[in-house]
Amino acid sequence: MTTATEAPERVGPPSKAARPHPIRDTLIRRSGIGILTLILVSILVFAATQILPGNAANAVLLNTATPARLHALEAQLHLNRPAVEQYWTWLIGIFHGNFGTSLANGASVGSLVGGRILNSAVLVVLAGVIGTVLGVGLGVLAAARRDSLLDHVLSVGALAITALPEFVVAVILVIFFAAVVWHLFPAVSVFAPGSAPWSNPAELVLPVATLVIVIVPYVFRMMRASMIDSLESDYVQMAQLKGVPRWRILFLHALPNAIAPTIQVIGLTFLYLAGGVVVVEYMFNYPGLGQALVAAVSDRDIPQIQCIVLVLAAFYVAVNILTDVISLAVSPRRRLPRS
């Protein structure tokens, strides 16, 4: 979707390069826009948490604000200097890997957040991969048996589940699999902060399952639609007339052409996961970025909030670029230079 809306407006002067290379050009152009977006995001995040509220130090200390403490904290946050200088110090610090110190416990934000990135990444990648495979598989199945009972059940089910909030799905899963009906999996994660998330797979089951259930309908609906579209095309009919076996038609003729539009949706689901992990991690007490963000917002731990929001925004931008490049790479028609 991003490319679709962006491409036409980017007319510009014709490229002077002898041989246009759409994938490389897209990568460069999108990365440029991405970096610009990230800089603007960083300004917005900085401005929001440092300039707008009158004074962040006041907000942090609340009713414990004595003039002396206020002064000390202002100095620590560099609030007594001009805004542009503050922003510059902060930005340079980030490039040196220094995200500041947590106001809640005085530890380095970089190390607090760093360990959690891996935990969240495990959740996002597992849910994203399982959700994609399941969504694509069910989509192909429904399209192959179009208008059957199975197709109708899947389609209506997808429409209903699409609209469910993560915490409702999570609560339902907990009721069935952790607390009331069966006691198969733990309802909260209890693994130690230092240990790897895969060291206790049982604790990953419910958080991952929640995210998978929320994203599958999107992938499914898109896959089913584009698969039906490509099953009705001339080349598939041609293959049928030639007597190509059904499975070959499905997987070698129709699927490769149907996957391109779905890639945009898969990209979108990964983008969604960046926000979705917040609620799911909080619900299952999973020690990831999202849970840290909720805690930081409660504590008004500004350096940590800035860091986590920037990480999530960077992920967002990176996935957007990746989605565009991959969908370009898998659709031969769009790879050809325009005009």
Add this chain to the structure above:
Amino acid sequence: MAPGFRGRRPEAFAVLGRAVRTPRGATGLAIAGCVVLVAAIGPVLAPYSSTAFVTEPFARASGTALLGGDTLGRDVLSRTLDGGWELLLMAAVATALGVAAGALCGVVAAYSGGWTDSVIMRSVDVILAFPQLVFALLLVSILGPKIWLIVLAVAISHAPQVARVTRAAALDISERDFVKAMQILGIPGRRIIRRDVLPNLTSVLMVEIGLRLTYSMLVIAGLSFLGFGLQPPAASWGLMINENRVGLIANPWGVLMPAILIALFTIGTNTFTDAVARASLGVGRRSTEPDPLAELALEGATS
């Protein structure tokens, strides 16, 4: 989008009417309507005050408390009946503000083109780089969980997506001959936008309103679940799920009732929106069978 002519207001009603007559649309509207009804007249019907201590914490359902007690021994039924209207009101206001702002930006960007277009659409990209919930959390972290702030944050996070969809649709209309003709006649741009471009966008905007209402509910209830909505001891569906999940085994109703109502509302609005989108594409007229090409267009519009 249907071919555009002036004075399309009846067309918008026709699309709604067509959507309501499909089984999908009727079901969606009925489900969402029931939840709105519960939330609206609930506070009047509640047997107890939502903050009164009626029974034991997590007491099982009984004659005094039909759905048992919550984490502090308050009546789950009363809190459920009382905890919806503010959530729905917030979602409705956030949706209205977000769609209005987004549509305005999108139409202005499409119609003006050039520099204005670039500035608006780049700003849109910046806000789009935040997941909706994270954007709201960022604002809440500065000013605290204020109701108006949450509504505003959700509205701002809706605007970019609405702006993109509206811009695409408005670009299509701005290129039509009747708009060109009016520009040649020297009719001011503002008037062309108001009288000729906007009325042709009603179908697109109706679908957007439905989608954004669903998302508003998801984000606002999500924030409320995380503890950044109505503050205790007030009753709110999202908050109730969080408060009562510790006692899930003793009295599941405290979690189930609000979860079911939130789910029913979002399923209802989403199903109805789906029906409206199909009707506006002219798919609903033939049958309830989904058309693959329309589905592709729908996915494009919804994502």
